[in-house]
Structure formats: structure tokens, C-alpha cells
Amino acid sequence: MQNLNIVFMGTPDFAVESLKILVENGCRIAAVITAPDKPAGRGRKLQQSAVKQYAITQNLKVLQPTNLKDPEFLSELRALNANLQVVVAFRMLPAEVWKMPEFGTFNLHASLLPDYRGAAPINWAIMNGETVTGVTTFFIDDKIDTGEIIMYDKTEITPEDNAGTLHDKLMTIGARLVLKTVQAISENKLSPQKQHEPDEHKKAEKIYKDTCRIDWDRPIKEIYNHIRGLSPYPGAWTTIEDQGEEISVKILAARAETTAQQQNPKKLIVDKNSLKVTVKEGYIHLLEVQLPGKRKMAVTDLLNGHHFGSECTVN
Numbered sequence: 001m002q003n004l005n006i007v008f009m010g011t012p013d014f015a016v017e018s019l020k021i022l023v024e025n026g027c028r029i030a031a032v033i034t035a036p037d038k039p040a041g042r043g044r045k046l047q048q049s050a051v052k053q054y055a056i057t058q059n060l061k062v063l064q065p066t067n068l069k070d071p072e073f074l075s076e077l078r079a080l081n082a083n084l085q086v087v088v089a090f091r092m093l094p095a096e097v098w099k100m101p102e103f104g105t106f107n108l109h110a111s112l113l114p115d116y117r118g119a120a121p122i123n124w125a126i127m128n129g130e131t132v133t134g135v136t137t138f139f140i141d142d143k144i145d146t147g148e149i150i151m152y153d154k155t156e157i158t159p160e161d162n163a164g165t166l167h168d169k170l171m172t173i174g175a176r177l178v179l180k181t182v183q184a185i186s187e188n189k190l191s192p193q194k195q196h197e198p199d200e201h202k203k204a205e206k207i208y209k210d211t212c213r214i215d216w217d218r219p220i221k222e223i224y225n226h227i228r229g230l231s232p233y234p235g236a237w238t239t240i241e242d243q244g245e246e247i248s249v250k251i252l253a254a255r256a257e258t259t260a261q262q263q264n265p266k267k268l269i270v271d272k273n274s275l276k277v278t279v280k281e282g283y284i285h286l287l288e289v290q291l292p293g294k295r296k297m298a299v300t301d302l303l304n305g306h307h308f309g310s311e312c313t314v315n
Contacts (some may be wrong), residue, residue: 001027001186004103007082009033013050014167015088017175018108022086023058025179030080031061033090033115069094084185085103086178087140098140103185105140108178110170111204112136112152114195117145118204122170123163127229128202129221131157133166135174137181139192148192151184162228162253207234214238214251215315216266218283224256227284235290240268243309253288268312275299277314 006027008019011034023029032055040047048056055062065073072102074096085098098105113136118124125133134154141147144159153173157166184190207230209293214236230236235250259282263269267278275286290296291306 001025001182004028004084004182004186005030005076005082006182007031007085007101008051008078008088009049009085009090009093010088011035011049012089014110014171014174015090016050016054017171018086018088018178019054021179022174022182023060027061029058030082031063031077032067033063033077035062035091036066044207082148084182086182088174088178092144093140095142106150106181106185107135107140107145107147108138108174108258109138109145110167110174112154112280113138113149114143115202116204117198117267119206121204122166123207123229124202124204125229126157126161126163126166127226129225133157133170135170135177137144137177138195146195148194150181150190150192151177162231164232204224208236209237212236214314216277216279220256220258220279220284223279223284224254227251227254231294238314240308240312240314242268242312246315248292250290250296251286251288254289255285255287256282257285258282266314268308268314270303270308270310270312273300273303275303275308 004027006022007030010019019032019085032051034049034051037046037048039045052062052064063073063076066242067073077097077100083102085101087093087105087107093105109121111125112134116124132154134152136152137150139147139150153176155169155173212230214223214233216238217221227236231252235252237248237250240247240249261278261282263278265280268279269276276283277286286299288296288298289302
């Protein structure tokens with residue numbers, strides 16, 4: 001792979017594993033491009049991206065442009081003489097950037113394209129009840145996640161997976177696929193394939209607060225998938241009406257129990273050590289929750305310090 005001079009672009013933890021595997025396998029990294037430092041936490045101290053933190057440990061050149069079309073940045077990028085750009089969990093690139101290297105610019109996407117194009121493929125795959133997903137490398141073009149597919153790899157989604165565990169699975173197999181793709185480009189062993197039109201119902205659009213609200217009228221399996229598909233972030237939520245007060249609660253872990261039950265749906269049943277919500281086909285047991293302004297906690301801990309009335313409902 002010594003014929004390649006690579007610029008790597010990425011920001012969060014998901015991208016670190018891919019950069020790390022390239023570094024550990026002797027790839028020449030001309031520079032790393034990542035997001036500018038941002039204030040975070042109570043002290044609003046500047047926080048470096050996960051990719052920048054790793055790049056610094058490897059003494060890699062780091063660029064943090066605020067504007068990818070800035071002539072000064074484009075000049076600096078051109079001066080690196082990179083012949084390949086690798087993108088993992090970064091922002092949309094202008095044509096001036098992705099067209100620059102001789103061997104093109106490829107992206108790692110956390111789905112089996114063309115399904116689940118968009119910003120939140122991991123969440124939506126679980127929310128839609130998929131049992132298989134994967135990662136895809138593809139050459140970037142002028143639209144979002146539509147370029148020619150280079151390679152893909154599949155993995156199972158188990159009934160116990162949530163967005164966090166699936167993220168970590170895809171991060172690992174995605175890094176291996178990035179390395180495999182770079183090796184194939186280096187050896188000129190590519191057969192990119194055009195994407196066909198995706199399933200209309202398999203989109204990965206951005207997730208908003210309203211997307212996260214639980215609809216307790218849906219089938220029990222869909223409710224369960226909704227909760228685990230949004231855990232640990234951004235978190236599915238509902239409101240609990242308790243003695244005339246309405247509390248917004250995030251539900252980060254749950255268990256579905258399918259059984260015949262005679263009670264009205266949307267009733268919150270409070271036992272000494274458990275909370276469960278009645279739904280049409282049984283119960284959703286709440287296991288881990290987060291109240292406004294509080295840390296996430298097990299329901300057993302919540303019940304030690306919070307008293308619920310006998311006629312609570314959820315909405």
C-alpha cells in the first residue's frame with residue numbers, strides 16, 4: 001500500500017477504529033481532517049474530537065476547517081498530494097474536495113446500501129425490526145450515500161442488541177472493511193457496482209425529538225424495537241401522568257412480555273421493584289430510565305426514591 005498517500009476524514013469514536021487500523025497496517029496518512037474543537041460540559045471547555053485525540057497520539061497532521069470550500073483550506077489539502085481520501089462519519093463533502101485525489105474518495109456507511117441511506121442507519125435498522133445489517137464502502141458522488149458500491153460486510157442484529165451495541169459491532173467490522181477496501185484500491189482489484197433504487201420504507205433520516213416519542217398504541221414488538229433502537233442515544237421517551245402531574249421520562253432499556261391481559265392499555269403498573277406499561281399484547285417492562293435533569297438509573301433505584309401513585313398512565 002506504499003503507492004497510496006491517504007487523507008482520512010472523520011470525527012467521532014466510530015471513525016477512530018478505521019483510522020487506527022490503517023495506521024497499524026502501515027498506511028501512509030498524509031493528514032487527518034476532523035471537526036473543529038467545540039465547547040462541552042458544564043465548564044464549556046473546548047473538546048477535541050475523538051479522531052483528533054487519536055491522531056495526536058500518532059503524531060499525525062490534523063486539519064480542522066470550518067468551511068470545506070475555503071480557498072485556503074483547499075490549497076492546503078491540494079498541497080498534501082494525497083491520491084486517496086477515506087471518509088468515516090464526517091460531513092458532506094463539496095465536489096472540490098471529493099474529486100481531488102487520483103483514486104477518488106470513498107466513504108464507510110453503517111448499513112447495507114442502498115438501504116438506510118442517511119444520518120441514522122444504525123437506529124433505524126433496529127427500530128424497523130431488521131435482523132441483519134452491515135457496512136458498505138462506496139465512492140462518494142454528488143448525492144448522499146448514492147455512489148458506486150465497492151464492498152460490504154454483513155452482521156446479525158440480535159433481539160438483545162440496542163443502538164449502542166450495534167454501533168460497536170459495526171465500528172469493528174467497518175474498520176476491517178476500510179482496510180480491505182484500501183488494499184483493493186492499492187492492488188487495482190476493484191469492481192464497483194452501481195446502486196439500485198432502495199426500498200421506500202428503508203430510509204435513515206435524521207432523528208428528531210418527536211421521532212423518539214413512544215406510541216403505546218403500536219404492536220408490542222414495534223414498541224420494544226423503538227426503545228432499543230434509540231438506546232443509549234438519543235433515547236425513546238414518554239410522559240407519565242401521575243396525580244395530575246406530567247413527567248417526561250426517557251426509557252433506555254425495556255423488556256417485552258407478550259401475554260393476554262385484561263387491563264386498559266397505557267396504564268403504568270407499579271410494584272415494589274418494577275414498573276411495567278400495559279399494551280395491547282401484554283406488557284413493556286421498564287428496566288432503565290432517566291428523569292429530566294437526572295442521570296440514567298435502573299428502575300429498582302428509581303423506585304427507592306420516587307413514589308408513583310396508583311392511577312398512573314403513559315402518553
